[in-house]
Amino acid sequence: MNHPAITLEGVAKRYAGGRVGLVGVDLTVPDGSFFGLLGPNGAGKTTLIGLLTSLVRPDAGRARVFGHDLDGEAVAAKECLGVVPQEVNFNSFEPVGEIVETQAAYYGLSPVRARQRAGEVLAQVGLADRRYQTAWGLSGGLKRRLMIARALVHRPRLLLLDEPTAGVDLEARHATWDLMRELNGSGVTILLTTHYLEEAEALCDELAILDQGQILARGGTAAMLHGLSHQTLVLELTAPLGEVPDLAPATVHSPDAWTLEVEIPERDSVNDLFARLSEAGLQVAALRNKQNRLESLFLQLVGRGGREAAL
Amino acid sequence: MRAGRYWYAYRGLVVKQTRRFLRAWVQNLLPSVVTAALFLVIFGHLVGRELEGMGGVAYADYILPGLILLAVVTNAYNNVTLAFYGARLQRHIEELLVAPVPAWLIVAGFATGGVVRGLLAGALVTLVALPFTELQVHYPATTLGIAVLSALLFALAGLINGLFARSFDHTSVISTFVLTPLIYLGGLFYPVDRLAEPWQSAAAANPMVYMIEGFRHGLLGTGGFNGTVTFAVLATVAIAVAGLAWTLVARGVRIRA
Numbered sequence: 004m005n006h007p008a009i010t011l012e013g014v015a016k017r018y019a020g021g022r023v024g025l026v027g028v029d030l031t032v033p034d035g036s037f038f039g040l041l042g043p044n045g046a047g048k049t050t051l052i053g054l055l056t057s058l059v060r061p062d063a064g065r066a067r068v069f070g071h072d073l074d075g076e077a078v079a080a081k082e083c084l085g086v087v088p089q090e091v092n093f094n095s096f097e098p099v100g101e102i103v104e105t106q107a108a109y110y111g112l113s114p115v116r117a118r119q120r121a122g123e124v125l126a127q128v129g130l131a132d133r134r135y136q137t138a139w140g141l142s143g144g145l146k147r148r149l150m151i152a153r154a155l156v157h158r159p160r161l162l163l164l165d166e167p168t169a170g171v172d173l174e175a176r177h178a179t180w181d182l183m184r185e186l187n188g189s190g191v192t193i194l195l196t197t198h199y200l201e202e203a204e205a206l207c208d209e210l211a212i213l214d215q216g217q218i219l220a221r222g223g224t225a226a227m228l229h230g231l232s233h234q235t236l237v238l239e240l241t242a243p244l245g246e247v248p249d250l251a252p253a254t255v256h257s258p259d260a261w262t263l264e265v266e267i268p269e270r271d272s273v274n275d276l277f278a279r280l281s282e283a284g285l286q287v288a289a290l291r292n293k294q295n296r297l298e299s300l301f302l303q304l305v306g307r308g309g310r311e312a313a314l
Numbered sequence: 315m316r317a318g319r320y321w322y323a324y325r326g327l328v329v330k331q332t333r334r335f336l337r338a339w340v341q342n343l344l345p346s347v348v349t350a351a352l353f354l355v356i357f358g359h360l361v362g363r364e365l366e367g368m369g370g371v372a373y374a375d376y377i378l379p380g381l382i383l384l385a386v387v388t389n390a391y392n393n394v395t396l397a398f399y400g401a402r403l404q405r406h407i408e409e410l411l412v413a414p415v416p417a418w419l420i421v422a423g424f425a426t427g428g429v430v431r432g433l434l435a436g437a438l439v440t441l442v443a444l445p446f447t448e449l450q451v452h453y454p455a456t457t458l459g460i461a462v463l464s465a466l467l468f469a470l471a472g473l474i475n476g477l478f479a480r481s482f483d484h485t486s487v488i489s490t491f492v493l494t495p496l497i498y499l500g501g502l503f504y505p506v507d508r509l510a511e512p513w514q515s516a517a518a519a520n521p522m523v524y525m526i527e528g529f530r531h532g533l534l535g536t537g538g539f540n541g542t543v544t545f546a547v548l549a550t551v552a553i554a555v556a557g558l559a560w561t562l563v564a565r566g567v568r569i570r571a
Contacts, residue, residue: 056411058571059571060571078414081414086412092404092408093404093406094400097333108325108326108327108329109409109415110319111319113322
């Protein structure tokens with residue numbers, strides 16, 4: 004029987020002092036999926052990851068990893084997990100290779116196998132030439148790559164990535180994306196939390212939006228984006244505007260004579276919009292979304308009024 | 315199968331702990347050696363020449379077992395306290411907590427690291443003492459047994475200190491204000507039976523007295539040592555402290571939210 008990679012049932016956590024971590028969260032992450040967990044700061048994303056890695060003790064509920072209960076079968080569950088935390092959590096005074104080899108040992112790899120795997124994963128993340136260098140000297144981006152290598156050393160079936168590209172330059176971010184896609188393609192289930200919504204939209208096939216310890220929305224990325232109530236397109240015109248056209252049911256705003264911002268409702272299509280633009284005698288030179296579509300959905304759910312509407 | 319994996323995890327943890335203190339060996343190992351050498355030169359050699367022998371041996375020989383044991387227990391204690399506190403502070407304790415490593419293995423790995431450093435420091439003090447003393451090990455098994463058990467007991471106690479410490483100050487409080495005075499007042503420099511009452515009775519409540527007497531007996535063959543009781547008490551207390559450390563780590567006290 005194929006178990007889901009993650010099953011959470013009524014998981015709750017409240018920290019000392021009363022701060023809410025999670026409130027009765029139910030969540031299933033299918034085996035093999037690339038699952039994105041989105042939410043504002045303090046939404047409960049890191050708590051959820053901490054709970055799956057046993058760094059956080061739940062007050063209530065059950066959590067299972069590939070069918071292994073984290074309470075009763077913690078060792079079996081942990082064997083399936085690789086974790087890239089949000090903050091650096093290795094001994095910076097140790098050489099890069101030692102950090103990875105020691106982690107391999109914790110997962111029961113022999114010293115020979117640990118050395119071999121450390122070489123492989125360091126090469127995979129582009130740190131092979133830093134193997135004997137102390138981790139202290141690595142840049143922020145390279146430290147993140149080291150944590151990814153460390154998480155991969157025992158070939159986990161489930162990879163938990165807590166904002167793995169935060170503070171990483173664009174080139175390194177895309178390299179990390181490629182690596183994540185490759186891992187997911189090879190069958191590794193990935194749970195990703197990120198603040199970069201374009202990252203989630205580009206990588207994840209399923210999403211959950213978390214806020215104040217509760218899941219506000221969950222589903223396939225495409226299906227969720229399809230449910231956007233509206234989107235705003237920015238149109239660059241080939242000639243300056245005389246007056247702002249009426250493109251109803253879309254609402255139009257013109258920040259300058261060459262640009263139109265058009266908010267189109269869910270029921271309207273871009274084809275219809277272009278037909279109305281042609282009727283108005285307007286030629287469009289370029290088109291882009293004002294906001295990332297996932298960002299629009301995120302703000303719709305988490306932002307003004309959406310929180311109450313979703314509950 | 316799982317036993318083999320646990321062995322590699324334990325080995326990895328011990329190697330990490332050993333490398334940690336060897337990386338800064340000047341800071342971690344030399345102070346004990348220098349302190350012991352100064353004691354031996356000043357009290358053993360210069361002042362000791364004016365003193366009568368104690369327990370049938372020269373004064374330098376008499377204080378040596380206490381100096382070795384002082385190095386063993388303080389190094390074992392400090393190593394684990396700082397290693398565990400440092401792991402919490404830098405959060406690399408999480409490397410262990412997310413891995414399939416049971417709590418007893420975490421305790422065993424840290425404690426072994428402390429025992430290794432304690433015994434290494436003791437061995438270095440012994441080497442430095444050779445030119446100043448006429449050392450002959452009378453009962454090697456007793457000597458080694460007490461050294462290992464003492465190192466283990468204090469390494470485990472150090473782990474509990476490291477678990478509860480909230481700052482670097484807290485990592486040295488017990489060592490400075492409890493451990494070292496107990497050793498100095500536990501018969502390192504003098505036989506406690508020469509103390510007047512009530513100090514002699516008070517000394518009887520100091521556990522270091524029995525450890526130092528036992529170690530001295532093993533090294534020098536001096537009398538007044540009940541081996542069975544000393545080993546039994548040391549082993550019992552070590553098991554109790556290990557049980558406490560295991561319970562705290564398993565429950566995630568101060569290491570899990």
